[in-house]
Amino acid sequence: MHDPDPVDQQTRPDLAELERPALEAWLRAHDHEPFRARQIFRWLYRHGVTDPAGMSDLSIGLRATLAAECQVSTPQIASRERSGDGTEKFALRLGDGRVIESVFIPDTPAMTFCVSTQVGCAMACAFCLTGKMGLVRHVTAGEIVGQVRVLANALDLQSTPFNIVLMGMGEPLHNYDETMKALRILADEHGMALPMRRVTLSTVGVLPALERLAREPLMPNLAISLHAPTDTLRGQLVPINRKYGVAEIIDACKRFPLKRRNRITFEYVLLAGVNDSVEDARRLAALLTGVRAKVNVIPLNAAAGIPFERPSDAAIDRFARTLADRGVVVSVRKSRGRDIRAACGQLIVEGQRRSPGQALALAAFGG
Numbered sequence: 259m260h261d262p263d264p265v266d267q268q269t270r271p272d273l274a275e276l277e278r279p280a281l282e283a284w285l286r287a288h289d290h291e292p293f294r295a296r297q298i299f300r301w302l303y304r305h306g307v308t309d310p311a312g313m314s315d316l317s318i319g320l321r322a323t324l325a326a327e328c329q330v331s332t333p334q335i336a337s338r339e340r341s342g343d344g345t346e347k348f349a350l351r352l353g354d355g356r357v358i359e360s361v362f363i364p365d366t367p368a369m370t371f372c373v374s375t376q377v378g379c380a381m382a383c384a385f386c387l388t389g390k391m392g393l394v395r396h397v398t399a400g401e402i403v404g405q406v407r408v409l410a411n412a413l414d415l416q417s418t419p420f421n422i423v424l425m426g427m428g429e430p431l432h433n434y435d436e437t438m439k440a441l442r443i444l445a446d447e448h449g450m451a452l453p454m455r456r457v458t459l460s461t462v463g464v465l466p467a468l469e470r471l472a473r474e475p476l477m478p479n480l481a482i483s484l485h486a487p488t489d490t491l492r493g494q495l496v497p498i499n500r501k502y503g504v505a506e507i508i509d510a511c512k513r514f515p516l517k518r519r520n521r522i523t524f525e526y527v528l529l530a531g532v533n534d535s536v537e538d539a540r541r542l543a544a545l546l547t548g549v550r551a552k553v554n555v556i557p558l559n560a561a562a563g564i565p566f567e568r569p570s571d572a573a574i575d576r577f578a579r580t581l582a583d584r585g586v587v588v589s590v591r592k593s594r595g596r597d598i599r600a601a602c603g604q605l606i607v608e609g610q611r612r613s614p615g616q617a618l619a620l621a622a623f624g625g
């Protein structure tokens with residue numbers, strides 16, 4: 259499909275942003291059979307075909323209507339970097355020129371796409387580079403799914419099962435409606451048909467949204483970015499904790515509906531001398547009593563401008579062992595793609611930050 263001019267962009271429906279029922283309604287309104295939406299979904303999400311001219315099982319008339327009246331916006335690959343460990347970081351340019359990052363992590367053992375739900379992030383966690391950007395804007399459902407389409411295409415993984423983690427830039431529960439819409443599009447049986455057990459949503463714990471999520475028919479795996487066992491400490495690291503405290507989050511987790519044998523992951527970024535003591539581990543284990551939990555310890559990925567250090571291997575080990583000794587299921591996240599700054603908390607796009615005052619601290623990241 260040709261590039262629409264700016265006026266068109268506002269008026270032409272973007273097929274990438276439509277759930278199948280909406281596409282069916284649009285087709286009906288244009289005197290086409292609604293079931294054609296299934297075929298269009300197959301082209302878009304299984305074959306990566308976005309130009310109606312290539313949708314060969316549609317009538318010539320419908321192809322012409324789609325070409326004339328719709329658009330399909332797809333993020334463009336601005337750059338692509340490959341790490342020594344096979345991890346690949348994609349910078350993707352959106353329709354308005356904003357750039358987000360998506361990461362491909364192979365063999366974990368599955369293929370995993372880590373996608374962004376916001377340009378920047380409003381949560382401002384003390385150790386996270388994305389948080390330094392502030393929130394630039396939400397990412398739309400079509401752009402969330404678009405990251406998956408682009409990566410699957412670029413990596414030739416359309417017919418390989420893959421996992422999706424909403425752990426890129428942004429806080430998914432701060433962009434609730436677009437995130438859930440994206441999951442519905444990804445799950446559509448006529449499109450990618452992605453099973454929700456292959457999706458993990460990671461959140462700092464925006465409590466009202468977490469409670470809303472608990473009532474959704476479509477249920478991804480849940481990861482909570484906890485990082486500290488007490489309000490005093492968590493309040494310093496994760497500002498939103500001052501609004502929704504540790505006890506409330508844990509309570510919501512206890513009520514969260516889980517499939518049999520499934521567990522909530524608690525992410526815990528380990529910061530030397532801050533939250534990595536044996537006492538912290540004991541408190542964490544006590545806090546998680548009665549929660550179907552597993553803890554994912556993430557040793558800090560240090561960066562210029564982040565005022566914390568990664569603990570020694572011995573300290574990481576001691577922390578994890580203290581948890582395990584108390585019966586907590588625990589794993590230590592192996593950091594992937596650190597050499598290309600694709601690791602957790604290292605996603606940031608230069609030139610989009612809201613506050614110019616932060617440029618100095620981040621200069622070492624140079625783009």
Ligand code: SAH
Pocket residue numbers: 381383385386387424425426427428429430460461462481482483525527556557558559560564602603604
């Ligand atoms: N906003 C969501 C999604 C981002 S996920 C959330 O916070 O869960 C990114 C994960 O990487 C989070 O667990 C986050 O806390 C962690 N992280 C952020 N900065 C990090 C850093 N510098 N080193 C290691 N992990 C980091």
